[in-house]
Amino acid sequence: MPKVDILNIKGENVGSLELNETLFNTSISEQAVYEVVKNQLANKRQGTQSAKTRSEVRGGGRKPFRQKGTGRARQGSIRAPHYTGGGVVFAPKPRDYSYKLPKKLKRKALYSVLTSKVNDNELIVVDSLALENNKTKEAATALKALGADRTAYVVTAENDNLVYRAFRNIEGVDVSSASLINVYDLIRHDKLVITQDAVAKLEEVFN
Structure with missing residues (x-):
């Protein structure tokens, strides 16, 4: 199983986490990713x-x-x-313009992108995203400490209004819950910043 470090919002190593083989260590299908991204963009038209x-x-x-x-x-x-x-x-x-794709194809694309995030060291697992005052300035400082100050896809286990309000105004940052994670948002951000609980939620929902 692949292993990643767990960081706190100061960028300090506080442990390690074993990732699920199916989600984070699978064969990468570029064709599946292409088909799913094309589908998402078509459905948004x-x-x-x-x-x-x-x-x-x-x-x-x-x-x-x-x-x-x-x-x-x-x-x-x-x-x-x-x-x-x-x-x-x-x-x-x-x-x-919308159309449907097979569920297995969409799962394969998601697994492929998550695996590539691990392979390219673009996956950042944090123990928590709780901020002292839930201010955007604090959120920007935390992302800088984590090495995700360019573009980041911030994922929490459940809908967290405090995290959303703190991170939403930072340019290049999107916030989502684990169950709503999608391929297009994953590939258009440099880093995936995800809480430890959200990783467990991903494994529960998509494995």
């Missing part, structure tokens, strides 16, 4: 874009000039797509 086709643009009911004898190409409407102010060819319409 609003799909509210809309443009008008030539049949929906106002005006253009009259033929602009006679069919023959002008020397010009025949035209039926000034709202045809090649006219300024005309309709759009294959105009985008509101649609739902």
Whole structure:
């Protein structure tokens, strides 16, 4: 089993933790990660874009000039797509971009990213994220001491409003509970800062 150090919010080593083999020491599938990230981004799309086709643009009911004898190409409407102010060819319409992936594929992607975090020394396990006054300044100091002052994904065992309020205003930092952890947020942050209790929760929910 892979082992990691447990730190306190001052960055001091206070112990070690054995990680679950399935979650943190598995074969890495880049394809699974790609598919899941693409799926998450597609599911976030609003799909509210809309443009008008030539049949929906106002005006253009009259033929602009006679069919023959002008020397010009025949035209039926000034709202045809090649006219300024005309309709759009294959105009985008509101649609739902979301789709579902197999649960096993999503699990594989999560295991792959967690394993890569361990392999790349980007996993930081802390004993607790309790701050004295729950201030953002304290949270920023703690992240700096932990070596996660660039971008960090902070994960707690359960929804912790005090931790969320302390860390939410720091640029490049996102906060989540263990059960809501996702692949996209994991790969777009340099460090995964997770409490010891949250690691146990991950193993309980996703193993």
